[in-house]
Structure formats: C-alpha cells, structure tokens
Amino acid sequence: MGVTLSKKSVKESIENYLKALWVSTEKDQDLAQIKWIADHLKITPPSVVEMLKKLEKEKYVVYKLRRGVRLTDKGRKIAGRIVRNHRLMEVMAKKVLHTGIDHESVCGIEHHMDKDFANALCTLLDHPKRCPHGYPIPRGECCPDITTKVRPTLLKP
Numbered sequence: 001m002g003v004t005l006s007k008k009s010v011k012e013s014i015e016n017y018l019k020a021l022w023v024s025t026e027k028d029q030d031l032a033q034i035k036w037i038a039d040h041l042k043i044t045p046p047s048v049v050e051m052l053k054k055l056e057k058e059k060y061v062v063y064k065l066r067r068g069v070r071l072t073d074k075g076r077k078i079a080g081r082i083v084r085n086h087r088l089m090e091v092m093a094k095k096v097l098h099t100g101i102d103h104e105s106v107c108g109i110e111h112h113m114d115k116d117f118a119n120a121l122c123t124l125l126d127h128p129k130r131c132p133h134g135y136p137i138p139r140g141e142c143c144p145d146i147t148t149k150v151r152p153t154l155l156k157p
C-alpha cells in the first residue's frame with residue numbers, strides 16, 4: 001500500500017505556505033526569500049522551491065528565480081484568512097482561556113474555521129486589531145472599522 005496524502009493535509013500544507021509568505025512579507029518586504037520560508041516551516045530549501053513551483057502553477061504565487069516569491073491576489077485571499085483565523089485564536093486563548101500561548105499552540109485550528117465562525121469569534125473578542133504578539137490581524141467583514149466595499153478580507157494589514 002502506497003502512502004497517499006489526504007486532500008485535507010495537502011490543503012493544510014498549501015495554506016501553511018501561503019501563511020508563511022504572508023508573514024514574511026508583512027513588514028514592507030515585497031518578496032519572500034526561500035531561505036526564510038525554509039527556516040520558518042522547518043523544511044529544506046529544495047522542498048520549498050518544489051512546492052512554490054506547484055503553488056505558482058495554481059496561481060497562488062509568483063516565483064521569481066533567485067529573487068524570491070510573492071502572493072497573488074488569489075494567494076493573499078487564502079493567506080489573509082488563515083492569518084486572521086490564527087491570530088483570532090491567539091487572542092481568544094489569551095483573553096478568554098487565559099492560557100499562555102506560543103505561535104505553534106493554536107496551529108491547526110485556523111484551517112478549520114469557516115468565515116461565519118471567524119467573524120463570530122472576532123465580534124466576541126471586540127474586533128481585535130493585533131494578536132498577543134503584536135502582529136496585525138487582517139480585518140473581516142464584521143469589523144466596524146471597515147466598509148464591506150473595500151475588499152473586506154484582502155486589505156494589507
């Protein structure tokens with residue numbers, strides 16, 4: 001019997017790459033670097049490159065050889081949602097559950113939150129703008145400081 005990845009884990013791994021790219025380019029950096037992504041996801045640079053090529057084929061990223069990679073609008077949409085979910089969960093863990101958390105402890109849940117759940121959680125938490133680590137939380141349709149006309153979940157934080 002061969003080893004096959006379930007659809008779900010492929011989806012999660014794609015989402016983790018897109019999330020890493022988002023985080024990497026959050027601070028005014030235009031292109032994410034292969035080495036940074038490899039360190040961040042704890043995988044080898046050749047595997048990163050291989051995955052990026054797949055993501056480029058699916059039009060999630062634009063990969064510029066030897067220069068770096070950036071998210072397309074399609075990629076940003078997914079990455080922004082995952083980053084938002086992740087950081088909302090961090091805020092909840094701290095504010096509601098009063099647990100000390102690190103970046104990895106909520107990892108996983110963010111892949112399984114639908115938009116309504118995320119917006120309900122965001123509303124419950126009073127639409128936090130930053131996670132406990134100080135990173136910006138992408139705004140959602142529920143957030144009062146956003147008009148739904150301006151690409152609700154796509155705004156660069």
Ligand SMILES: [Zn+2]
Nearest residue numbers: 090131132133
């Ligand atoms: Zn955080």
Ligand SMILES: [Zn+2]
Nearest residue numbers: 122127142143
């Ligand atoms: Zn909100």
